[in-house]
Amino acid sequence: MKNKKLYFATFILDILLILLLTVSGWNVFASIFLVEILMWLVRLIWISPPLLLFILRRLGHMIPIILSVVAIGFFLIQLAPGDIFSMMAMNPDIKQETLERFRRAFGLDKPWYVQFFKYIWNALHGDFGYSELFKAPVFTLVSQRAMNTLLLAILSFILAWGFSIPAGIICATNQYKWKDQLLSFFAFAGMSLPNFFLAFLVIYFVSVTGNWLPIGGMYSINIDEMNAIGRFFDLVKHLIIPVSVLAVAVTAQLTRIMRANMLEILGQQYVTTARSKGLHERVVVYRHALRNAINPMITIFGFQLGSLLGGAALVETVLAWPGLGKLILAALLAQDLYLVVGSLIYGVAFLVIGNLVADILLAIVDPRVRLS
């Protein structure tokens, strides 16, 4: 009861704060992001201080990892021949001296560890550097792209979970029957189909059948002439191909895991007990077995998020989706140092936070798990 009131109070406060920030000139997304984080912290302190402590500790764990990732980024870029200004060096109009001047301004005249410490120092002051390639502050650039990638990842997750759980249940309850065989075969095929190749196949299919879906990009050109509903459907149309391409492999994997989990649970004694009590099979499967079968799936959530981010990099490149993976590839090839490091930080943060979320979810659904 206490909780309900708390949620209500914080929810009102939440909306008020967001409104306040937006009115005072903040970016809508940024303010929602900030306020949500704040509110969840408040709620957590109220409900379960140990959980909060756990989250803080895990986030604290992230710091050395991010530091080393940044250091590795600096080191690797240093290792590669050439730098961000190599492209300019081939421009006949530019003198050597001008280039040197640019390099100094970018900080490339110092050894990599000096650059590294300088970067950390600046980052602590909220300055994540400037992308020479895109002529934009790294933070805004990467945040925007990361949101696009996250959108892809989350949607394909929802799609994958939505398909794989029922599919897994069907497989397990019809073990070795044709339904199981068929779905298992598809699961194997889906697992083996490289997502970039699937993207090529979809492109071929769509372009041969008359381009009825947008093949690349994220928006139509006339997006600003549309109203909110039109925009939404436009985005949905652009999302269909990348999301389904990404979801295929995840669905396949999850289906196989779900099937195995379900089979195991159905063989457990308590299920046999439930059955012998004369409970309806549906009740046994959905009430008793399902909940326990889903738990292990949550643990792999974090891991899957990581692999999805990686997979998205290729699909983004093939389908021209303005996401993090495409950005980091461009940045690496051009050796745009701060952009590389910035996107690496984001990628790593996604992964770590994904794991964290998985842990918390597990703790919520499975009371046997204690967070420590």
Place this chain on the structure above:
Amino acid sequence: MREKALKNPKGITEEKLELAEGISERGESLTRIFYRRFKKHTLGKIGAIVLFILYFIAIFADFLSPFSMTWTDKRKSFHPPTPIHFFYSKNGRKIFKPFVYEMKIKNIAFKKYAVVPEYTLRAISIEPLPEVNELRSVATDSSATARKRRIMRDVSRKYSLSPGSPVLKRLSETIDKLEASPEKDKTVVFRVGEKKIGNREHVPLELLLVKGNKNFLGFFFKGIPYKFWNLFQTRIHFFGSPTGGYFMSGTDQMGRDVLSRLFHGSRISLSIGLLGILISFTLGLLIGGIAGYFGGVVDVFLMRFSEIIMSFPAIYLLFALRASFPPNLNSIQVYLLIVVILSFVGWAGLARIIRGMVLSLKNEEFVLAAKAMGLSHLKIIVRHILANTVSYVIIQATISIPRYILGESALSLLGLGITDPQSSWGLMLSVARNTRIIKDFPWILIPGFFIFFAIMAWNFFGDGIRDAVDPHSRHQ
């Protein structure tokens, strides 16, 4: 009967079954048990067969492919796959004699091909040296004299023959005879002369004079010379046409046979997994073993390191590593570099699991006994501890191979991996990044199917292996 029981955990618990098996098959070696169990796994068997075929192709790539990896007909950019005609009508009778039509580009902008006219005359030489492009002179002029003139001109240029040379006179006579012959599609072998190789060998320089627009197909035909396994030189290819013009899966932009490049590319694409597994598992086992066995600072240090590597999204780390290495390497170095990078990304997860297993094993009695006997640490780790993780490692290895195949194709697709003139499946797919090319020349997507089949076969095979090695394991 037993098969059913094994698969049905409801009826009989697995432990009991194992016991029963163990008793009934007493005296059987482990490998035999393994083999027997594997045979029951249908998908595993299918996987094994497909893998056998794929690796067979990789091993005999140069023999099986109708052309060589770099052989180019520069006039045949994006030549479509040639349809085979099985029946040839001779004197009004249809006989079984598969052939393909010789095609020629009709529209450069569209890359449209059309069959050359029936009266075409061609001169095709096959140089005795590998990788040396031979003469391919095609005369489609309507008048016989013009055809002859063109062929003669090309031949004399190719072999630096002077206008009055007796060879040319012979050639002229041969062509006349060929043109006059009543047979519609005829091929004669014309001997230009001899070529000295390395002051020892005299090899004949031969010229195929082909009348008509058909290329007859056959097994074990004489085609582009190559060095089989770099050992001995031969011209025998498995299937194709000695007069060329047969592209089972089309050609790429430069006019290279897709099938031949596919076969040669399979060497790289398929071997990278095996080699990568070897390296990353050695690394993972050793590091995991050392970390678990010694514990303390070593453990903390190694595990933190593996954590950092694992916290990179794998593909970002791949890109970053590849981008940071000098590209000024030869093809073998690039290949090895890619293997090493892929392995470097892959070892961390295994190391962590092995460490956990070692932690639980290291206080077992047999390890303590080995320690008491004064064996060296390395020996204890390798012989006594890691040996106990073998079944897990074997399963993991087969399951991980697809990741390496994928990793290589992803790198090559983006231009960071294998580059031309080498061939790999990912590299061949990289042209598909242009929508128009996918749409009009879909045969360039064939390598993707091979990646798909290879990965699927490994997955099936891995599944079979897991069931055979470790029937207790769950399907995760």
Place this chain on the structure above:
Amino acid sequence: MKKLIAFTVAMLFLFSVSVVFAGGAKEKTGTEQKKEATTEKAEAQKEAPKTKEAKEAEAGIKKTQFEGLKDIDYSAWEIGKPGGTIVVTTLGDPKSFNALIAAETSTTDIINRVYDAPVDRNNLTLEWEPELVKSWKISDDNLSAVFTMREGLKWSDGQPLTAEDVVFTVNDLIMNKKVQNNMIDAFYVGDKLAKVELLDKMHFKVTLPSLYAGLFNMMSIPVMPKHIIEPLIKEKGAEAFNSFWGVDTDVKSIVGCGPFVVDEYVPGQKIVLKKNPYYWKKDAKGQQLPYLDKIVYLIVEDQNTAILKFQAGETDIYGLRGEDYATLVNKKKELNFELYNGGPAAGTNFLVFNENPAGLQEPKLSWFNDRRFRKAMAHLIDRETIINNVQYGFGFPQYSFIPTFSPYYWPGVEEIAPKYDPEAAKKLLDEMGLIDRNGDGIREDKDGNKVSFVLQTNSNNTVRVTIGEMFAQEAKKIGVDVTFKPGDFNALVTALLKTYKWDAIIIGLTGSVDPISGANVYPSSGNLHMIEPRQKEPRREWEKEVDKWWNYANLTLDENKRKEGFMHIQKIWIEELPWIYTTNPAVIYAYKNKIGNVKPRPVTRGFNGICEYVYIK
């Protein structure tokens, strides 16, 4: 037995794959086949009289005219009518709205519509023409010039634009070392900078340290508004200018003097430019330019998306790649557009050999320094095939660093240039004593060194990769072992400009109408003089000649002298072949028929034809 089964399965599988894909190619039945043959016969007979042409076509020699492409009329601007909007695509977001900091095409594409320069090349004649200035007067000694501004010029915010702005842009921004821009390089004459002085509100004077042809180049810079930037620099220092008018600024605050102003920018989606009401230019009938009310630039990620937008009828202009022709040509009626041939692109793609003793050892050093060797290699570039295969027929063979439409281009190079001829290449190598001595198919010199070298290029440029791969094969055919290694661009540049450890490279440079911008490239002291950069004294005879003619052509204001100088340089260049040019893609544009004054030039500011004269019919 099992193996046999496996093998059969494999073959069956392969066949099935081949059958599936062979479906794509049209299968011909016997009768169709016959018909084809007969029609071909008839065609061949028809063409029989034109033997030479037919022969050339047979040999794969490309016709210079492209089918279905309209040539562009550069004679004069049509009189248009005001109003209307056009929609075009641009690749990628602009990186900045600051005209002095901008560098990439995606940025200059926009910027060039927003800013104007004191002088510029006329889009039609390619001659220098006054823009913001009304006239100029060059002193008798040719060392200084006084420019007179037009009257009544205004910035887009209504403030007056005077000579003060020009001088401020040069002296306080471009010449300021704290401002990150490369335009300062245009002001160097040798090691000295030209001087720009303010005389009064209407006049300014440019003084050259010595005779120099680049005077107008200096004055083709975008002029920045002093009344806005000076307070900024005073307050925050010159560094603040570097991030001024970046992509995150309110675009409405950007003040320009070009035909358009930025009206709206939605990152990742579009940029809208609208008519600048204060723009000075008027057409022949006295109508205020620009005609258009708005230009909408849609930001797309890549060419694939751009062509889709055009096909969907969403955009009005599309710059084609050779491979796009097939997709578009049959849709002319349906989409109501026309394809225009803008001639060869301005850039270059060439093969260059390292001749630098600082990075290369014998015997390669002396081979590459031998003109005959380079000429032999030049005989191996099969330009026709490159054009046919890579550019889908839409390309031009290239023999000079100056674009063919430039007034400084010397057509004589086409005659002298070594063409594709492996036999001639063989002869040249034989002459050099590089003969296959042991019969392994590879030539050796007299000490038994195999003639082999490594050819590099950047792997993300498919054209160069294909050229390289083809070259390597051609070379192998005549017994030169070329190892082709496509790689990373930055590493290539490092080898080229820093370590000098390379054999041969295929690379390209941007081109321009006036080769004066190649001062870093062609004289032996340039750091892009790739064969041996930054020589104190030219080591080769021909380099001395080039240096001499370079000064002859550039340290003067006499156009005839310039043409003569560049003619000599082009002649030496094609004879000595320090680098071997390959091919140039054709610049093809698709324009909706409703658009008038379609006159793109590959090099000027209106390179895609979008300028103040464009109008909607």
